[in-house]
Amino acid sequence: MQAAIIEGIFPRSSRLPASRELARELKVSRNTVINVYENLMAQGYVIARTGSGTWIAEALPEGCLQSPLAPQDTQTLPSKQATISRRGATLLGHATASPYQWGAFVPGAPDVAAFPHKLFSQIQARLSREPDVHRLIYSSGGGCPDLRHALAGYLRVARSVRADAEQIIITEGIHQAVDLISRVLSDQGDTAWIEEPGYWGTRNLLRINGLKIRAVPVDEQGLIADLPPRTKAPKLIFVTPSHQYPLGVHLSLERRQQLLALARRHNSLVVEDDYDSEFRFSGHPHPSLQGLEPDAPVIYMGTFSKTLYPALRIGYMVVPRNLVEPMRIAAAELYRGGHLLIQRALAEFIQAGHFSEHIRRMRLLYSQRRRFLYGLIERYLGPEFLPVVNHDAGLHLVMNLPDGCDDVAIAASALRRGVKVRALSQYYMLPQSRRGLLMGYACVDERQCQDAFGILKACLADAGIRPRNTSVFAR
Ligand SMILES: Cc1ncc(COP(=O)(O)O)c(C=O)c1O
Structure with a gap:
């Protein structure tokens, strides 16, 4: 898709098909299309306009023409009509590995710097x-x-x-x-x-x-x-x-x-x-x-x-x-x-004994970080946003959101502002109404946590999701 944008197959300033439509046409999941759009957005190839969908950026990001996908290099690439097996297409159509593996609030990422x-x-x-x-x-x-x-x-x-x-x-x-x-x-x-x-x-x-x-x-x-x-x-x-x-x-x-x-x-x-x-x-x-x-x-x-x-x-x-x-x-x-x-x-x-010692240290660190994030949610959003299950374990928690809200869109808007959360609804195979955001805290120190949380709070407000006590929200 990146190459198609650079080569002008998708003209500048044109509107991309809605994710639901494109997913139906390509017979892939909507999440796959959303992931691709999010990646393009993060790299500056496309922009989202509230209420009117996703558009190719007027000016492509600097350096894209030197990218390995630039037209002058295409003779070294495999044919664009690469034949993918049905099995391969199934895999690619459901690809979910995120390009973002580090930073607030990537779920499941340990603090690798502390090793x-x-x-x-x-x-x-x-x-x-x-x-x-x-x-x-x-x-x-x-x-x-x-x-x-x-x-x-x-x-x-x-x-x-x-x-x-x-x-x-x-x-x-x-x-x-x-x-x-x-x-x-x-x-x-x-x-x-x-x-x-x-x-x-x-x-x-x-x-x-x-x-x-x-x-x-x-x-x-x-x-x-x-x-x-x-x-x-x-x-x-x-x-x-x-x-x-x-x-x-x-x-x-x-x-x-x-x-x-x-x-x-x-x-x-x-x-x-x-x-x-x-x-x-x-x-x-x-x-x-x-x-x-x-x-x-x-x-x-x-x-x-x-x-x-x-x-x-x-x-x-x-x-x-x-x-x-x-x-x-x-x-x-x-x-x-x-x-x-x-x-x-x-x-x-x-x-x-170094392994046990490292686990002991990380347990302490992660429990403090978890408590800090939990406290921010409780204080600035309210108890209805706290995880439904308070398991007091692991490297992530699931912030609760109102049933049926668009958690995928909220995660995408947070990503555009540099905050990586994942929508709970994407973890279900069957349709259901439960919504939330997976937030990894293990690799996020208190300062980063506070900053990223502030951005996320603004994304929730933009999506019309506010805590019951709005005066607390305004602080
Ligand atoms: C539930 C679960 N199982 C397995 C893994 C992956 O483990 P590995 O890195 O050993 O392949 C993950 C990674 O996030 C996970 O969340």
């Missing part, structure tokens, strides 16, 4: 001076053995996971684990359950791997696992039981037992996504679902993306014993794992 980079690089530097050919070849056994041992110990103590190092497979994050699980353990047309609302990253991976997705509602006790009569049983059930994403509820004990019973009865596998449960700020940590019963039909997945930093691309899964061999072989066939030196460094980082 002890010097210490970690010293460990890595020492290891790279000790030549070991086994760290320089493909990984074939599920990842670095030392890291698997360190993780088994950590997961047993911190997450009550029942795991031997043997059962652990290191992946390049939860995304890769979901890809591996869906490719190896399901066939095209099998059903997978996901939470409604839920994590769109998982949804898209399942979609491209040909699974039929059923969005299963979540209430204040978590997933309502119920299989109506004459309904096809799910092959895979994806849940975030310790801290439901994005609402934050915790799957109750009764629901956990029901879920495991249902999975056993129908030969389904539960896939537990334990993406950020290290960050609980009050009360006892919720133990994993996997550890609730011996030989539970559960694959447990975890990640260092939230505890350390996302670009590390290291995650792990704990698989039932009968899946160890098939999953290891499949992982080696599909991905030819590597990064063994950094995995070995991570093992040392955990075993020397």
